[in-house]
Amino acid sequence: MSLWHIRTVSPCMEYIELGRACYTTTPPLWGPDGLIYNGHLITCPRHYKQTTNDVANFFYEPGNDRLIAHLLLNTTYWPGWDARRYEFDAETGKWLNRDSVLNRSSDSWIGIWGAAWTRDATMGSFNKIYACRNSETAIREISWRSAEPVEGGWWVDPYTWNPKSIYSFAVVNRVDGLLAAASSWTLDCWRNIGTTPERFAQLRLPNVLNYLAYESRRNCWGITRDGIIVKADYQIPRWEMTSQVQNPAADARGYYITYDTKRKQAVVFRWLPDAADGACRSQLEFYYPVVKATLLTQPVPVTSLKAGERVMLVSHLVGDAGEGVTPYTVEGELLPPAEGYLATPVSGTEFNxxxxFIYQAPWQTCTETLKVSANIEEP
Incomplete structure (x- = not known):
């Protein structure tokens, strides 16, 4: 499996413009024009009153079919920061609450406690939103609007389990009593989280995790700090895919991923540094998981080559990220002159x-050539 890039929405959001000529020198905190915080934001050539300080949460909200981002901003207006909820159309990436955010409406305000204390939220069981917390070790059900814990909502505390654990990212499967969680390099898989929690497996990540997202009762997605995208089956558990964002940027401030369960596609929020004039450059990237085979290896015998015996030969269909590709049909053919025969001229690819292929060798010494091929259709 690999990822097919569908579209990029760039930029996906804007900042509030200054509305006048930018300052040639950085204005003081208190001057002729009143109170100005973070004066460098409106010092030429910059002319915007905001800049992104942090991306607290990014997730798909199925109830309203929207992509939600909770952002902390540095601002020139009082009190020098802002915390806003950005809503995007899940299909097109269009910024839906643009007017509310740019007009600083109370409807898009989420408050400092939700944005600062709740981190890395994602959808989970029953279409609820769950997140780890900076102020405690518990994983809680939160409000998609404010990022505050839901009163009387579901929660667990891995710090009370054995071994004691503190996580930054978590995927919650309440139906099967499973939890996939991470803090840095390792994805921990837990079961029986509602009774006697047991950590039954760990998966090593290719780099430090930057975000984790729920797909289903079986699968989750992760993205590392350098833009590597992974898909895991946390029930077995095993990695199912390794890929990468399109054109990874060395200057990217962060990558955040969610999974649209309605359209079956992954969405990445790429936080990029502002442009020279202070304009926002952050973007949404939409990816569709597809099979993208790039290599069919030569068949290799895995049993002894003996006259008159059946010999098993193995070939691998490999994707562009080095992963095994399935399900595909691989055809085998013995090139003439053939002295033995191919008992299985067709084979379906397994998970890896x-x-x-099973080859029946003749009783006499001979040299055979097995040709393998697979028909791959582009999406």
Missing amino acids: GRAC
């Missing part, structure tokens, strides 16, 4: 992309 393996295709197996």
Whole structure:
């Protein structure tokens, strides 16, 4: 499996403009024009009153079919910061509450406590939103609007389990009593979280995790700090895919991922540094998981080559990220002159992309050539 890039919405959001000529020198905190925080934001060539300080949460909200981002901003207006909820159309990436945010309406305000204390939220069981907390070790059900814990909502505290654990990212599967959670390099898989929690497996990540997202009762997605995207089956558990964002940028401030369960696609929020004039450059990237095979290996015998015996030969269909590709059909053919025969001229690929062929060897010494092929259709 690999990722097919569908579209990029760039920029996906804007900042509030100064509305006048920018300052040639950085204005003081208190001057002729009144109270101005973060004066460098409106010092030429910059002319915007805001800049992104942090991306607290990014997730798909199925009830309203929207992508939600909770952002902390540095501002020139009082009190020098802002905390806003940005809502995007899940299909097109269009910024839906633009007027509310740019007019600083109370409807898009989420408050400092939600944005600062609740981190890395994602959808989970029953279409609820769950998140880890900076102020405690518990994982809680939160409000998608304010990022505050839901009163009387579901929660667990991994710090009370064995071994004691503190997580920054978590995917909650309440139906099967499962939890996939991480803090840095390792994805921990827990079961029986409603009774006697047991950590039954760990998966090593390719780099430090930057965000984790729920897909289903079986799968979750993760993205690392350098833009590597992984998909995991946290029930088995095992990695199912390794890919990467399109054109990873060395100057990217962060990558955040969510999964649109309605359209079955992954969405990445790429936080980029502002432009020279202070304009926002952050973007939304939409990816569709598809099979993208790039290599079919030569068949290799995995049993002894003996006259008159059956020999198993194995070939692998490999994707562009090095993952095994399935399900595909691989065809085998003995090139003439053939002295033995191919008992299985067709083989379906297994989970790791393996295709197996059984060759019946003749009783005499000979040299045979097995040709393998697969028909791959582009999406």
